[in-house]
Amino acid sequence: MGLVYRSVLQGRVLAGRDAFRIFIPDSAFLLEALRSGELPLWNPYLRLGQPFAATLYSQVFYPPRLLTVLLAGPELGFTLQHLLHVVLAAAGTFLLLRHLRASRPAALLGAAAFALSAPFADLSAQQNVVSAAAWTGLLLLASRRAALQPSPRRAAQVALVAGLAFLAGSPETWLWQAPLALAVALAARREVRTVVATGTGLAWGFALGALVALPALEFARNSTRGAGRTDQLEWSLSWPQLLSVAWPFAEHPRSRYWAGEDQFFILVLFLGTLVCVLALVGLGRSRRALPFGLGALVLTLLALGAHFPPAALVLQLPPFHLFRYPVKYFVGAAFCVAVLAAFGLDVLARRARRGRRSLVHVAAVVAALFAALLLGPPVAKLPLFRSGVEAGLPWVVLALGAGALAFILPAAGPGRGLRVRRTLAVVALVELGAFHLLQGARAARPSRHSAAPPGSPPPFPPGMRAASAWTSARTSSPRSPPPRAPPPRPYPERKARTSRSAGTPWCPTASSRSGCASSRAMARRSPCASSPSTSRERARPSTWPGWATTCVGARRPSRTWCPCSRCRGCPRCTARTPPCRGPSWCTPHAWPATPRPRRPSWTPPNRCAAPPCSPRANSWRALAARARRPA
Incomplete structure (x- = not known):
């Protein structure tokens, strides 16, 4: 947990995405209302006023939200609430797996594969979805206990957990939690009283959640959503993104933000290559694994949404038609995969007890790895896949190779099954930690996606760039990312500064605030970014086009100021002294220097009405006297 959330430490x-736009401001308003002794039923600060308690994601009556906001405030309380639900999700999954007779290493792996997975960490900005999904393990545990020992007390436990999950503000999450709880209860005992006990608890939980459900229904009926929704299939999980669950970087490069086929609600979907392989091994004929296998399949198909026609038809029926973003159902699929991975670890450990270590097995694993390295790049170049598949090939090969060696290398003996179980669990957790390190390195770098042209795909993560470089060095792939252009030289050479080549003449216009046409043209080409003027510049006459405190092309100190707009506001210029001698010495950073113009003997029309441009004419005293002159 410290590795995944090391930035918090x-x-x-x-404070990413919707956190600082929605949840932190809502927390501030909630704290303000609670300190004033009022119920936060109405928010007057949004859209000329709107209901606050009726918006489910506000979590007005959710106890963990109230506790963290009151104790730590809006900003820190939001982070503490997420960390609290990470611990809650891990503890609930661990207790559920132990109740399902999973070993301790397997239960730890399943808890970490869900609570510390990349999708769960990426959804930290969607606090309502994370808060509701964190109760899944405890809800299934209470439902299974109610099925094995039906009683009013067990039903009340189911009702309490189900009610808290509903108050978290994500009814679409509760929409798959309730059927999964019934399926787990039926798998434990196929009797009528099992369904009655679990169903009664879920019904009372929904009644507890009606505290926010009824106002939300009334608010939705009187809003634009009451006229009918047309965006139920927006941000559906695409097939390349589904492949990225087990194959890292397979979804890159992504499509457009809104008009493309990819979704951007969950930016990272990778659960781990070994975790997915263990989940496939855990799919057996046992009754305890059947509900989770069916749940993973059904929820994954629902998450595909528009890319799977039967799912698109189901999502347009009640009650699914009330919600958008089908990718939200992938959270339930991730939980089922984590549980199945724990089952698969125990299955491999039982098989390892009866097997023996042999050099033939080790040689077969090594040969399979080399075959994958040789045959993988040509297969990854097929039009069916994106370029990220080739970049993620080394990761998949290393993960599968490490898992195979962890299964084969432990020596035979009475404790071979336990050693295999522990080694495989450690390898799977190391893979998750390594992926989080790559994601952390990507988040720590300044993003260039905001400066990219509209519609351009986001840049590849660092792990993908390294893998692409490795594969391109081996196969000379034409689909590898092009090399980055070298940055412009911050300081031009002296030859470029003193060149006498033809250039655009300079002349500031006294009647215009933007300078002459040539200066404006060069300003558009110059990479200098405008910034607020300093206090000393604001004290100067406002009739002059523009001022720059210093310029990188200055040769020697001077008290004159450069009125050209090319170097105005450039942080590199303003950080240097002395001031610029004049516009003839001004040199843009990425363009050839403008030659020093000759002293004109006459004033061109529509140009300067002042005396000819010269350092003496542009001095501070001359400009101040000119500004005081009546028009």
Whole structure:
């Protein structure tokens, strides 16, 4: 947990995407209302006023939200609430797996594969979805106990957990939690009273959640959503993104943000290559694994949404038609995969007890790895896949090879099954930690996607760039990312500064605030970014086109100021002294220097009405006198 959320340990808070747009401001308003002794039923700060308690994601009556906001405030409380639900999700999954007779290493692996997975960490900005999904393990545990020992007390436990999950503000999450709880209860005992006990608890839980459900229904009926929705299939899980669950970087490069086929609600879907392989091994004929296998399949198909026609038809029927973003159902599929991975670890451990280590097995694993390295790049170049598949090939080969060796290398003996179980669990957790390190390195770098042209795909993560470089060095792939252009030289050479080549003449216009046409043209080409003027510049006459405190092309100190707009506001210029001698010495950073113009003997029309441009004419005293002159 410290590796996944190491930025929090460094004193930072979670404030990405919807966190600082919705949840943190809502927390501030909630704290303000609670301190004033009022119920936060109405928010006057949004859209000229709107219901606050009727918006489910506000979590007005959710106890963990109230507790964290009151104790730590809006900003830190949001982070503490997420960390609290990470611990809650891990503890619930661990207790459920132990109740399902899974070993301790397998239960730890399943808890970490869900609570510390990349999708769960990426959804930290969607606090309502994370808060509701964190109760899944405890809800299934209470439902199974109610099925094995039907009683009013067990039903009340189911009702309490189900009610808290509904109050978290994500009814679409509760929409798959309730059927999964019934399926787990029926798998434990196929009797009528099992369904009655679990169903009664879920019904009372929904009644507890009606505290926010009824106002939300009334609010939705009187809003634009009451006229009918047309965006139920928006942000459906695409097939390349589904492949990225087990194959890292397979979804890159992504499509457009809104008009493309990819979704951007969950940015990272990777659960782990070994985790997915163990989940496939855990799919057996046992009754305890059947509900989770069916749940993973059904929820994955629902998450595909528009890319799977039967799912698109189901999502347009009640009650699914009330919600958008089908990819939200993938959270339930991730939980089922984590549980199945724990079952698969125990299955492999039982098989390892009866097997023996042999050099033939080790040689077969090594040969399979080399075959994958040789045959993988040509297969990854097929039009069926994106370029990220080739970049993620080394990761998949290393993960599968490490898992195979962890299964084969432990020596035979009475404790071979336990050693295999522990080694495989450690290898799977190391893979998850390594992927989080790559994601952390990507998040720590300044993003260039905001400066990219509209519709361009986001840049590849660092792990993908390294893998692409490795595969391109081996296969000379034409689909590898092009090399980055070298940055422009910050300081032009002296020859470029003193060149006498033809250039655009300079002349500031006294009647215009933007300078002459040539200056404006060069300003558009110059990479200098405008920034607020300094206090000393604001004290100067406002009739002059523009001012720059210093310029990188200055040769020697001077008290004159450069009125050209090319170097105005450039942080590199303003950080240097002395001031610029004049516009003839001004040199843009990425363009050839403008030659020093000759002293004109006459004033061109529509140009300067002042005396001819010269350093003496542009001095501070001359400009101040000119500004005081009546028009």
